[in-house]
Amino acid sequence: MAEPSTGDPMLARQGPLRSLASRFSFITAALVFGVVATILAYDLHQNTFDAGEGVLLCLIVILSAAISFFTSRWLTRPLSQLTASLTSARNGQLQPIPVSKTGDEVEFLGETINRLMNGLATSQKALVEQQGLLEKSIQDRTTQLEEAMRSAQAASRAKSEFLANISHELRNPTNGLIGMLDIAIDRELSRDLAEQLRIAQSCGFTLLSLLNDILDLSKIEAGKMTLEKIPFDMRVLLADCIQAHQPKAGENSVSLRAEVSPDLPQQITGDPLRIRQIITNLVGNAVKFTEHGSVEVRVGGQFIESGVFLVEIAVEDSGTGIPADKLLSIFDKYTQADGTVSRRFGGTGLGLAITGSLVELHGGEVQVESELGRGSTFTVTLKCEAEAASGEPRKTSPAATVPATPVASGSAARILVVEDNHVNQKVVTAVLRKRGFCIELANDGQEALNKLEQSSAFDLILMDVQMPVLDGLEATRMIRKDSRWDGLPIIAMTAHAMNGDKERCLEAGMNGYISKPVHPSLLLSTVDEFLLQKIS
Numbered sequence: 001m002a003e004p005s006t007g008d009p010m011l012a013r014q015g016p017l018r019s020l021a022s023r024f025s026f027i028t029a030a031l032v033f034g035v036v037a038t039i040l041a042y043d044l045h046q047n048t049f050d051a052g053e054g055v056l057l058c059l060i061v062i063l064s065a066a067i068s069f070f071t072s073r074w075l076t077r078p079l080s081q082l083t084a085s086l087t088s089a090r091n092g093q094l095q096p097i098p099v100s101k102t103g104d105e106v107e108f109l110g111e112t113i114n115r116l117m118n119g120l121a122t123s124q125k126a127l128v129e130q131q132g133l134l135e136k137s138i139q140d141r142t143t144q145l146e147e148a149m150r151s152a153q154a155a156s157r158a159k160s161e162f163l164a165n166i167s168h169e170l171r172n173p174t175n176g177l178i179g180m181l182d183i184a185i186d187r188e189l190s191r192d193l194a195e196q197l198r199i200a201q202s203c204g205f206t207l208l209s210l211l212n213d214i215l216d217l218s219k220i221e222a223g224k225m226t227l228e229k230i231p232f233d234m235r236v237l238l239a240d241c242i243q244a245h246q247p248k249a250g251e252n253s254v255s256l257r258a259e260v261s262p263d264l265p266q267q268i269t270g271d272p273l274r275i276r277q278i279i280t281n282l283v284g285n286a287v288k289f290t291e292h293g294s295v296e297v298r299v300g301g302q303f304i305e306s307g308v309f310l311v312e313i314a315v316e317d318s319g320t321g322i323p324a325d326k327l328l329s330i331f332d333k334y335t336q337a338d339g340t341v342s343r344r345f346g347g348t349g350l351g352l353a354i355t356g357s358l359v360e361l362h363g364g365e366v367q368v369e370s371e372l373g374r375g376s377t378f379t380v381t382l383k384c385e386a387e388a389a390s391g392e393p394r395k396t397s398p399a400a401t402v403p404a405t406p407v408a409s410g411s412a413a414r415i416l417v418v419e420d421n422h423v424n425q426k427v428v429t430a431v432l433r434k435r436g437f438c439i440e441l442a443n444d445g446q447e448a449l450n451k452l453e454q455s456s457a458f459d460l461i462l463m464d465v466q467m468p469v470l471d472g473l474e475a476t477r478m479i480r481k482d483s484r485w486d487g488l489p490i491i492a493m494t495a496h497a498m499n500g501d502k503e504r505c506l507e508a509g510m511n512g513y514i515s516k517p518v519h520p521s522l523l524l525s526t527v528d529e530f531l532l533q534k535i536s
Contacts, residue, residue: 028068036061082110159218170211172421175517178204179427182520186434208517213350216277220357227361229385232272234311235260238299241279249287254295256287261300265309269385274358279313281351282378286317293318293375301381309386310364316377322370330368331356355380413459413531414438418448418475419493420467424516428462428493431520432527444468445475452479458488460530463510465494465501473508480509489530493518 036057043053096114101107181201185194216225242258249256279297286295294317301311322330331352359366362382370376415437419425429439440458442448444467452458461479465472472492479485491512492505502513514526 028064032061032064032068082113086113171208171516172424174204174208174211176421176423176427178208178517179431179520180423183427183430204517210350213354216354217350217357220354220361225357225361227271227274229269230272231267231269233266234264234268234275234299235266237272237276238279238297241276241283242297244280245283245287248284249295252287252290253292254287254290255293256283256295256297258297258299261298263302264300264311265386267386268309268311270362270382274361275311275382278355278358278380278382279315281355282313282315282380285351286315286319286376286378290317290319290375295319303386304383307385307387309384311382311384313380313382314377316375318375321372321374322368322376323372324370327368327370331366412436412438414440414457415527416440416442416448416451416458416461418442418445418461418467418472419464420444421464424464428518428523431523435524437527445470445472445478448475449478452485459534460527461488461490462493462527463490465492465505473504476505476508476510487534489534491526491530493523 039053039057096117178201181197181204185197185201189197238258238260242256246256283295283297296316298314298316299311301309304310356366359380359382362384364380364382366381367379368376369379415432417425417428417432417439419428419441420443425441429441432439440451442451445463446469448461448463449470463472463476472494476490479488479490489512490510491514492502492510493514494501494505494516501515505513512526512530514523
């Protein structure tokens with residue numbers, strides 16, 4: 001007897017006698033066969049069997065088989081429909097199933113399944129709608145984040161450009177101010193006028209220091225502060241820092257002294273400019289807040305692994321001290337331990353914030369111990385590269401750090417100064433001519449190229465970067481393309497002092513870099529260095 005197909009592979013694997021229709025047909029056939037066999041056996045035993053009775057029994061068997069077949073189909077069709085619908089639902093097709101109006105349990109089961117299907121379909125529709133809303137929300141949020149990132153990047157670029165421009169615009173007049181004051185002080189003046197000029201120059205250096213602090217802080221916040229790796233002598237660096245603060249210490253009747261451990265290597269590889277800045281900030285603060293007493297700087301350290309030396313710098317003073325509740329906040333930007341500090345001693349509260357950031361860049365840490373009225377001790381550790389020395393380190397005298405006079409000064413070397421600012425022209429010209437150099441001036445890069453074409457007998461070029469007509473970088477690239485000037489030193493002398501400016505100058509073909517305002521001694525020593533290299 002045929003069995004309705006459900007399309008379900010699980011039902012197909014059950015075999016022909018496992019379904020309800022097969023079982024019903026088999027039982028019915030077995031029952032009819034048993035009755036007919038019993039009648040036949042009885043008649044044969046009684047010898048009463050005849051042909052008519054045989055035909056009747058055959059008709060009964062056929063009729064029973066037909067009834068069984070149609071009855072099984074009638075009973076199993078609704079169940080087959082339910083099975084097919086459940087299979088479709090399992091495959092994700094939540095459609096109502098046709099229910100036979102039999103008025104029995106099969107009809108009730110079908111209606112229950114339909115209610116379940118409707119509930120699942122409603123839930124699935126809500127889930128799809130919610131998923132769509134979620135995807136749209138994610139897309140909108142991603143778009144907002146991308147827009148915010150673009151805005152932040154644009155703001156960062158605008159900030160960098162603003163800092164570069166403001167640095168250039170502030171350094172140029174500061175260079176003229178300090179340079180002209182330095183030239184004026186070098187003349188024969190009355191004592192009162194010389195004192196007034198020195199005070200004005202001191203104010204100029206204070207302004208320059210503040211400008212440098214602001215730019216450094218901006219570079220640190222932008223993550224653009226990088227450290228160089230240059231071998232240097234810590235003893236010489238420390239002696240320079242102490243010597244620079246001796247005048248202020250003398251004014252405050254403060255004893256300023258330094259002590260260097262014999263374990264300190266002669267040569268350390270690191271960033272001497274930033275380490276000098278750390279020491280200068282700490283010593284400057286100690287001297288400023290110590291009205292009488294002493295300031296002592298101790299430098300030592302130890303090797304923590306092969307080739308890595310942990311430098312320890314301690315600055316101890318007997319000054320005003322810091323309240324315990326202010327110790328954690330003194331390294332915050334624009335923060336000072338006392339609100340009256342700025343009025344009494346000056347300052348913006350940037351020094352320690354920059355110091356803390358520079359120490360972190362070195363992979364070190366800074367600690368402070370202080371007691372109000374008894375002074376403070378700042379201890380800084382910095383990771384630097386160094387090689388262990390077999391012997392005792394050589395001690396360097398501070399007097400041997402810088403030559404007393406430039407070795408190439410007065411050599412009548414010809415120097416081309418390319419500078420568009422007339423005040424800066426006068427400052428540089430006065431400093432160089434006073435040492436005996438022959439100076440030619442050019443107001444922009446194109447004029448510098450014309451002068452080189454007219455006379456190639458220049459020994460060195462001092463090149464500004466930001467100029468009209470043709471800037472210093474492009475002018476340098478054009479000079480380097482001509483083999484006639486391969487060995488001509490070009491030194492950038494620019495108010496661009498942001499991170500990366502020096503690298504751009506060197507990539508353009510310049511040999512050196514000086515940021516404005518240029519100190520006369522630094523200018524002369526740099527010129528001497530490159531003139532001597534050219535001679536040798």
